[in-house]
Amino acid sequence: MATVLKVDNVRKSFSLGLIPKKKEILKGISFEVAQGEIFGYLGPNGAGKTTTLKCVLGLIYPDAGTIELWGMPHLALKAKARVGFLPENPYFYDYLTGEEFLDFYGQLFSLSRTDRRERVAGLLKLVDMTRAAGLQLRKYSRGMLQRIGLAQALINNPSFVALDEPMGGLDPLGRKEFRDIIVRLRDEGKTVLLSSHILQDIEMICTRVAIVLEGRVVSQGALRDLISQKILFTEVEVAGLPESELHSFGDCLSASSGRTLLKIHREDLVDGALSHILSRRGKVLSLIPRTQTLEDLFVDIVKKE
Amino acid sequence: MRIRVIAFNTFKEAIRDRILYLLLFFAGTSILLSRILALLTVGDRVKIIKDVGLASISLFGALMAILIGTGLVYKEIDKKTIFTLMSKPLHRYEFVLGKFFGLVLTLFLMLAAMSLIFMALVFLHTWRFEPQLLLAIAFIFFEFVLITAAAILFSCFSTPILSALFSLSFYIIGHFSWSLETLLRKLRPGPTRVLGQALYTLIPDLENFNFKTEVVHGLPLPAGMLAYSLLYGTLYTLFILTLAVIIFRKRDFL
Numbered sequence: 001m002a003t004v005l006k007v008d009n010v011r012k013s014f015s016l017g018l019i020p021k022k023k024e025i026l027k028g029i030s031f032e033v034a035q036g037e038i039f040g041y042l043g044p045n046g047a048g049k050t051t052t053l054k055c056v057l058g059l060i061y062p063d064a065g066t067i068e069l070w071g072m073p074h075l076a077l078k079a080k081a082r083v084g085f086l087p088e089n090p091y092f093y094d095y096l097t098g099e100e101f102l103d104f105y106g107q108l109f110s111l112s113r114t115d116r117r118e119r120v121a122g123l124l125k126l127v128d129m130t131r132a133a134g135l136q137l138r139k140y141s142r143g144m145l146q147r148i149g150l151a152q153a154l155i156n157n158p159s160f161v162a163l164d165e166p167m168g169g170l171d172p173l174g175r176k177e178f179r180d181i182i183v184r185l186r187d188e189g190k191t192v193l194l195s196s197h198i199l200q201d202i203e204m205i206c207t208r209v210a211i212v213l214e215g216r217v218v219s220q221g222a223l224r225d226l227i228s229q230k231i232l233f234t235e236v237e238v239a240g241l242p243e244s245e246l247h248s249f250g251d252c253l254s255a256s257s258g259r260t261l262l263k264i265h266r267e268d269l270v271d272g273a274l275s276h277i278l279s280r281r282g283k284v285l286s287l288i289p290r291t292q293t294l295e296d297l298f299v300d301i302v303k304k305e
Numbered sequence: 306m307r308i309r310v311i312a313f314n315t316f317k318e319a320i321r322d323r324i325l326y327l328l329l330f331f332a333g334t335s336i337l338l339s340r341i342l343a344l345l346t347v348g349d350r351v352k353i354i355k356d357v358g359l360a361s362i363s364l365f366g367a368l369m370a371i372l373i374g375t376g377l378v379y380k381e382i383d384k385k386t387i388f389t390l391m392s393k394p395l396h397r398y399e400f401v402l403g404k405f406f407g408l409v410l411t412l413f414l415m416l417a418a419m420s421l422i423f424m425a426l427v428f429l430h431t432w433r434f435e436p437q438l439l440l441a442i443a444f445i446f447f448e449f450v451l452i453t454a455a456a457i458l459f460s461c462f463s464t465p466i467l468s469a470l471f472s473l474s475f476y477i478i479g480h481f482s483w484s485l486e487t488l489l490r491k492l493r494p495g496p497t498r499v500l501g502q503a504l505y506t507l508i509p510d511l512e513n514f515n516f517k518t519e520v521v522h523g524l525p526l527p528a529g530m531l532a533y534s535l536l537y538g539t540l541y542t543l544f545i546l547t548l549a550v551i552i553f554r555k556r557d558f559l
Contacts, residue, residue, distance in 0.1 A: 016559070057392040060557035077394040085392040091385040093314070095321050104420040108393045150388060 001034035003071075004160050004191045010055055010065035026049045027215040030064070033160075033193055033208075038186050040196040040206035040223075042294075044302065048215040049195045050088055053164050069160065084158035087196075088165040090149035094138035098129055098148050101137060102155055110154040123151035125180065142169035151180065154158065161185060161194045167201055179205050197281075203294040211298060213305050219297075227297055231289045234270050236262045237244050241282035249273040259285065307395055311403020319373050319411040328372070332365035332419050334427060340533025351430050352535060355438065355521045358423040363517070366416055367476055370408065370449050375468035377404045378553070387558050390532045398550045404545060405457050412449045416442065441520040444531075447538040448514035452476060454542045455509075458549040461556070479511030486510070513537050 010086065012026040021193075026048050033039040043049050054060045057069055058075045069079035092101055099120060106116035124130045127147040127217045132140065146169050153161055163182070167175045181194055182207055196202055202209060205221065210220035219226060235253075238246065249272065250264035264270050277284055319325060339357035343350035378401070381387040427435060455475045459468035472480065484493050485505050492498040513534045519526050 014557075054388075054558065057388075059388060059391055060559070061555075077396070080392070080394040083392065085389065087385070087388040087392075089385075093386055094387065097320060104310065105389070105393065108307055108390075108395060110306055130534065149389075150530055156393075181502065 001036065003032050004035050004069065005033040005056065005193065006066075006068040006071075007031050007052065007056065008066045008068075010052065010062045011187075012051055012055060012060065012062050026055070026062070029212065029215070029217055030065075031210045031217055033191060033219055036186065036189055037207045038182060038192040038194055038205050040202035040209035041193060041212065042197060042199065042202050042209060042298065043212035044197060047212045047275070049197075049212055050164055052212070053085075053087075053162055053193070053195055056162060057083070079134040081156065081160045084153035084156060084161040084303055086146075086149045086153040086161075086163045086166055088168065090145055092137050092145065092149070092152075095136060097134050097136055098124065098131040098140070101150055102147065105152045105155045110270060111156075119157070120151075121156060123154055126154070127151045127269070128177065143171065143174050146170055147174075149287055150178070154185075158190065160191045160193070162195070164195045165197070166194065167196065167198055175201065199294045199298055203242060209294070211301055213302065218301055218305055223294065227292050231267055232296075233289055233290050234264045234267070235286075235288045235290060236264060236270075236273060236277075237287075238262055238277055239283040239285055241277060241280055244274070245280065307399045308403045308406060311395075311400055312406035313376065314408020315404050316410045319377075319408055320414075322373055324372055325411070326368060328365050328369050329415055329418060332361055332498070333422050335361035335365065336419065336423050340426065351427065352521055353505050354426060354430060355462075356517065357442055359445070359517045359521070361405065361439070361513075362416065362419045362423060362442065363448070366412060366419065366445060366449050367452050369415055370412055370452040371456050371469055371472040371476065373411070374408050374453050375460050375472055376465040378457060378460040379406060379463070379465050379468065382556075382558060385558075391558065397554045401457065401461070401546065401550050401553050405454060405549075407464065408453050409450055412453065416446055416449065424473065437520050437523075440526065440531075441516045444514040444516050444534060447535065448511050449465045449481075451509065451511070451514075451538055453544070454545040454549070458545050458552070461549050475509060479509035480515075482508050482510045483512045487527065509536070509541060 008030050010026050010029045011024070013022050013024045015022050029048065029052055031041075038209065041049055041052065051060065055062045056074055060082070067074040069076075069083065072079040093104070102120040102123060103116050106119060111119065120163065121130075124133050127150050129144065129147050129151065132144060137145065137148065150163075150166065153163070157230050165176050166182075170178060179201060182194065185192055194202065194206060206223060208220070208222050209226065210217045214216070233250075238257055238260045241260065243252045244262050246252055246260060246262050247268050250262050253261040255261070262273070264273055274284060274287075336358045339354045339361070342357055343353040346353050381390065391397070416422060420439070424434075427438065452472065452475065456468060456472045459471040463471065482505060485501065485508075488493065488497060489505060492501065503525045517523065
């Protein structure tokens with residue numbers, strides 16, 4: 001797969017405060033995003049995710065290192081013309097209506113009036129904002145701003161889309177719709193860089209991830225390689241048996257209304273536990289083998305670091 | 306093309322600013338009040354109307370340029386609207402120039418509105434159209450252009466309040482720097498004079514755009530003087546805008 005974005009050893013420091021004190025935010029960030037993938041860029045608050053994205057988009061200048069988009073310097077207008085960006089907590093011109101706002105960005109890409117009209121209508125439909133097209137942005141809720149923000153990021157039909165915490169401020173339904181749109185973008189052949197600390201979203205849709213911590217990429221690769229497929233434990237929900245009969249198989253996490261949640265740590269004990277429950281005329285309500293999640297991996301890495 | 310897009314958006318933003326209409330209202334009132342002032346004055350009443358009218362246009366237009374111009378770039382950074390804008394294929398100089406032309410366009414319309422009130426008032430007193438007044442107004446506009454450039458320069462690196470203070474100082478110094486030139490003429494050649502000369506070259510001389518007295522009193526206006534003022538305004542505006550672009554190009558948007 002061709003490389004779309006290459007970030008190589010990027011460093012950035014800021015001098016803030018009345019008596020300027022230099023603080024290194026990025027300490028040599030390197031990663032690559034390949035054509036057609038959804039790349040998750042994750043880390044805790046203050047890890048340097050937004051700073052990295054701002055470097056990529058030319059909003060701040062790195063002190064050292066190089067950033068390339070399709071092999072071109074990232075500040076080249078030719079490269080920027082193929083990029084879409086949704087910043088974290090997007091702030092827009094609140095005196096414009098949703099339609100005017102998208103039209104304004106369309107003009108920056110020198111789209112013709114007809115193209116803009118078509119593109120704006122299509123995007124408003126995509127983000128489900130057609131009903132609010134004539135409303136000034138100052139009357140939009142946070143979720144609506146997020147939606148119109150995504151639409152502006154797509155106005156130029158970009159090949160590469162960078163999204164900074166795109167699901168913040170959205171309700172569960174909105175988050176699902178956003179995830180679906182992102183997957184659709186990938187299916188259309190676009191490349192997506194998704195920066196977030198909502199691990200479930202990343203785990204659901206990303207193919208590869210980089211975990212950034214205190215300005216360094218501490219782990220990166222394909223999700224399936226990073227997350228162990230080994231079963232960590234099995235959760236069995238049992239009914240019709242007293243808790244005392246299950247202790248020998250594992251930990252009883254909760255017991256109420258005749259139901260017990262049993263956590264079996266050893267895989268070889270699962271069959272024995274099931275046979276015992278059935279022989280004692282108990283009922284197995286559910287059985288869930290738990291493998292490592294991105295959250296487990298993330299917590300492990302953060303603790304280690 | 307992109308400069309035009311930014312300029313029209315800036316224009317849209319500026320004309321929705323209430324402060325603009327407040328200043329326009331005061332300017333209109335001030336021009337109309339010149340009629341009352343003329344009644345209380347002994348002498349040529351029309352001259353008083355012209356004098357006060359042109360001074361009102363000059364003062365309130367400059368205030369418009371300062372109060373709106375000083376917030377233009379800063380607001381984009383402070384409200385973080387710059388994030389989406391500068392991630393688009395847009396050179397930073399295009400952004401600064403777009404902001405500049407957007408405000409210049411706004412000021413042009415405001416000046417046109419103020420001039421209309423003023424010219425109508427003069428017409429009601431003289432029953433004739435006086436085109437030389439438009440010449441004075443045109444040079445007031447060149448002064449606005451320069452003040453706009455200065456306001457945008459200050460807005461590139463400081464808060465609106467500080468920028469407004471800097472711009473106001475620029476305006477005041479600009480109208481009194483001629484006294485430095487007068488002083489320099491009286492000085493003997495030497496290092497002090499050279500230093501003074503350098504300082505005078507650097508600070509603005511907004512009196513170069515002031516042809517109110519000549520127009521009101523019907524004095525001759527040599528073409529050379531007008532051409533010099535025009536050239537001075539163009540070069541000084543270019544100098545200030547270049548500084549603004551250099552500063553803005555180096556900025557990180559946090």
